[in-house]
Amino acid sequence: MPAETRQIAPIVEAELAQPVSPAVVAAAEEIRRRHGESVLACLFYGSCLRDGQDRDRVLDFYALVESYRAFHDRRFMAFLNAVVPPNVYYLEMPYEGRVVRAKYAVVSLDALARDATSAALVPTIWARMAQPCALPYARDREVRRQVSEALVSAIRTTAAQVLDLLPPEFSARDLWTRAFRESYRTEFRAERTGRSEVLHAAAVERYDRLAAAALPARAWPISSGSVSSGQVSSGQVSSGEAQSDDSPLFGHPAEARRRRKAERRWYRRRIAGRCLHVLRLIKNAYTFTDGLDYVLWKIETHSGIRTEPTPWQRRHPLLAAPRLAWRLYRKGAFR
Numbered sequence: 001m002p003a004e005t006r007q008i009a010p011i012v013e014a015e016l017a018q019p020v021s022p023a024v025v026a027a028a029e030e031i032r033r034r035h036g037e038s039v040l041a042c043l044f045y046g047s048c049l050r051d052g053q054d055r056d057r058v059l060d061f062y063a064l065v066e067s068y069r070a071f072h073d074r075r076f077m078a079f080l081n082a083v084v085p086p087n088v089y090y091l092e093m094p095y096e097g098r099v100v101r102a103k104y105a106v107v108s109l110d111a112l113a114r115d116a117t118s119a120a121l122v123p124t125i126w127a128r129m130a131q132p133c134a135l136p137y138a139r140d141r142e143v144r145r146q147v148s149e150a151l152v153s154a155i156r157t158t159a160a161q162v163l164d165l166l167p168p169e170f171s172a173r174d175l176w177t178r179a180f181r182e183s184y185r186t187e188f189r190a191e192r193t194g195r196s197e198v199l200h201a202a203a204v205e206r207y208d209r210l211a212a213a214a215l216p217a218r219a220w221p222i223s224s225g226s227v228s229s230g231q232v233s234s235g236q237v238s239s240g241e242a243q244s245d246d247s248p249l250f251g252h253p254a255e256a257r258r259r260r261k262a263e264r265r266w267y268r269r270r271i272a273g274r275c276l277h278v279l280r281l282i283k284n285a286y287t288f289t290d291g292l293d294y295v296l297w298k299i300e301t302h303s304g305i306r307t308e309p310t311p312w313q314r315r316h317p318l319l320a321a322p323r324l325a326w327r328l329y330r331k332g333a334f335r
Contacts, residue, residue, distance in 0.1 A: 118161055
């Protein structure tokens with residue numbers, strides 16, 4: 001095991017083992033009850049994990065499976081899950097006098113391992129799995145080990161793929177906020193400005209520790225903190241990245257050739273990612289009850305832009321989706 005992996009793995013394993021609320025455990029159990037032995041693990045992530053609040057919120061899970069065919073009753077749904085991943089489902093369940101809501105994306109364990117690397121067409125998995133996750137259910141130690149290894153890989157991939165976009169001197173804050181910002185740009189993401197900074201601020205010490213371990217060998221530490229974020233050796237500051245903080249400071253060669261290649265690579269990811277995102281939105285309107293209303297509610301919570309579907313649009317979400325997407329785009333819901 002590389003030295004970098006040995007440094008990251010304990011952080012990931014401690015996060016996976018962290019206690020979660022009884023409501024989260026109950027939701028994971030309900031996912032297992034619905035789908036039986038096809039579910040190998042339930043990976044919990046997102047805003048409810050970050051702030052520890054689950055009342056009147058929607059919990060986010062990945063349902064990790066061995067086989068899409070074993071998970072889905074219909075071959076067509078298994079096919080869609082493999083071709084335009086992931087399928088996303090929604091559940092509501094009574095729990096201790098209230099309603100617990102959750103959505104879960106279905107991903108095979110093999111796909112998780114593959115898409116946690118730069119071999120993935122888009123950064124959906126590796127950028128998301130670089131953030132904290134908990135594991136309220138895993139079938140056995142081997143499954144837990146595979147999940148942990150995938151998350152370690154996702155963290156290293158995220159750092160490596162954004163490095164060449166950074167100035168010669170950068171902070172850990174620059175690294176992670178730029179990585180999250182670039183990953184959002186690969187989707188028609190309905191996120192408010194500053195979302196990347198919010199993600200970083202939720203676990204600053206964690207991201208500082210991971211930066212030192214996850215960066216490729218061509219980057220090196222300069223200081224342990226109290227730096228001017230985004231400051232380059234010439235005294236210039238990279239636009240959009242300059243902000244005083246206490247993050248550790250790093251350096252790298254910042255070769256123009258590498259930066260151009262990285263920019264082209266991220267441009268291709270944006271094209272592919274946005275196409276896939278539209279396909280997912282259309283597909284996901286059919287994968288759970290009240291799917292169209294859920295998608296519109298989700299967009300509203302992130303962007304503040306509301307649109308009310310007509311009864312016809314609720315009955316025919318696939319036909320309605322392009323017009324609704326265009327209306328929301330014109331209102332500024334997608335950034």
